[in-house]
Amino acid sequence: MTGIKRRGVLVAGVLALAIGAFASPALAQQPIKIGHSMALTGALGGGGKAALIALQLWVEDVNAKGGLLGRKVELVTYDDQSNPATTPGIYTKLLDVDKVDLLIAPYATVPTAPLMPLVKQRGLLLMGNYSFQVNSRVQHDMWFNNAPWNVAASWSDNFFKAGKKFNAKTVAFLVADQEFAQNLARGAKSIAATQGLKTVYEQNYPPTTVDFSSMIRAIRSAKPDIVYVMSYPNDSVAIVRSVNEIGVGPSVKLIGGGMVGLQFAPVMESLGSMLNGWVNYHTYVPEKSMEFPGVKNFLARYAKKAVEAKVDPLGYYLPPYNYAIGQMLEQAVTATKSLDHKVLAKYIRENEMKTIVGGIRYGKDGEWADARVVMVQFRGVVDKNVEQFRQPGKQVIVEPAAYKTGDVLPFDKARK
Amino acid sequence: MRRLASPFGIGAAATVVLAGVLALGGANEYFFFAGYVVLQFVVLATAWNILGGYAGYVNFGTAAFFGIGAYTSVLLFKSLGAPLLVQMAAAAVVTGLLGFGTGLLTLRLRGIFYSIATVAVIFIAETLMINWRYVGGATGLQLLRPAPMLPFETYTRMLFFIMAVVAVLAVAIARYIEISWIGRGLRALRDTEEAAECSGVPTLRLKLLACTISGALMGVAGAPLPMYLSFLEPASSFSLNYSVVALAGAIIGGTAHWLGPVLGAILLASMQQIVTVTISSEMNVLVVGVMLVVFVVAAPDGILGLIRKLRRPRAAAGKP
16 A cells, blocks of 8 residues: 555544544434425415414424424424325425424325325324324324314214203204215214104205305204204305304204314304304313313414414414324323334324323324314304403303313304 | 437437436435426426417316326226226326317317316316215325336336326327428418318318317326325316416427427426425415416517527528
């Protein structure tokens, strides 16, 4: 070996040692990257923006406590435009280019569905974000959906339980002609059949319907005891307005059930007193029985950011559950001291997750083992005041018994 | 033999070989996801240009053909477990027939009325799929991909290669139409349909042929979508974005030459992919709009027209 070559080898060796000596601590200081896409534009954009604020709050909190495993946490977010065609590409980039350590699913079922084969194929942990039965076909054992429902019936069984109080004999169904709504309605119909309720009116309406007056009149003349409605935000608003103008008749003791939109602050504010008496599903309301540790503090901080970001100022429906996703990852990583997806999945599967939306245990299918879709009845709501919904008593939980804060009142009585 | 050895033939073969080498190489998987989308838009823009560019019939219904192609695949895969190539061939037949039928019904309309009629095709097709539960209805259908064909390591790499081959075929068909009697006839009817007819150009037959070929190519572009996504649902499959980007790609690149839609689609789709993951998705939609406006105002003949314009003064200056 010549002198030059020997010197070269020596320099290379010293450099290698130096890199080795400095690289390890430097690597340890690299942040833990959590990748996800969120619907920041498109049909789901409103909810997505609110959910992102919640996740960012969790990142702030966890970093203020020193991060995870001594490393800061960094959120890598892309906008999926509420479009499932974008998510496979985004998640491949997150995994292969951004090299994220952990994954959170996009908000809602449709953008999540294309990811299931990808995560199953690669054996990755995926924290679900308000999906519905997205894992039923793929059966991935490292999927954990954070939403308080599991099977279709879990959306409506509490509604019909509430109806038992009135000794109801008849029921009317008003359902959007969309797959998801129809799935839930099928669950509701089977529960109604089990309870021996006779269906006196059944109407599927096209999703573009804006005028419900003829349907409301038909319901009125059918004289049902219960009216089950499964609708989307625009329809929900139109139905509530129609009922307010036309009335459903004195026979109806219970009306509502699966109306999407009545959980969103702008809708609640615009409908105001028209909401009184309606009984509808919710995932969180500020009632005493749902005062889980940390949720009040979270909502107060969220409200400030939401006003700046011009999104839902109440944030009861989706944001606490997004914060809870972060908490679950935090609990699993801290307990296992690992970022190994299999290890984390095993931990989440076997342990109770302690979050601001309560304790969560998962079933085999990666859905909540015990569903907790509460039925709330609007009471004493006045017009044009969004702040009133921060007080208990405006959305009284009538079912399930474990969270109940009041008995369900007949529709006409609750409107007075 | 001479035709195969032409610069176009060599370029086409080189593109296919390059795509194959890339797909078998060690490049990052994300490259193939993004590359597939770019190639898909090359096919769509090229297909759009056959009717929109050569014949002057502005078709907004690209999404309908694309979506029906995708749903044909889903139907065959779910009912018979048909392999991808069979799905693509069936999609070509179905959307070709749809193109022919749509042409028969709508080609009596001209200008903006024709364009509006093509938008209606999207809504009809989407509504049909929303109400067809077997193929997933409004919720959509999840699909588990089969194993990729050898020698490809992953399904995405295989799809990238297949879409590259489809893009080359689409461009070859468009080029053949452009330089053959079909293209001459289409150009004649684009300029003055009555005059063309009086001169013996079989206008209706040519328009129907263009509709059929254009529709079939759009359907083939959509056929691998369910396998690309492992999922299919109507709202995103029939998204107007496909129509807008196909049209914008052809206009930005230049509609007079087969190369125009290729350049336009590559530029537009690549920029969209880059902007989506670097700046924001809102910007990605803005990019299409701004580029379309800029090109329509500043370079109505697209990139190719701009290049020609820039070359002309130089060529003139070079003359004695």
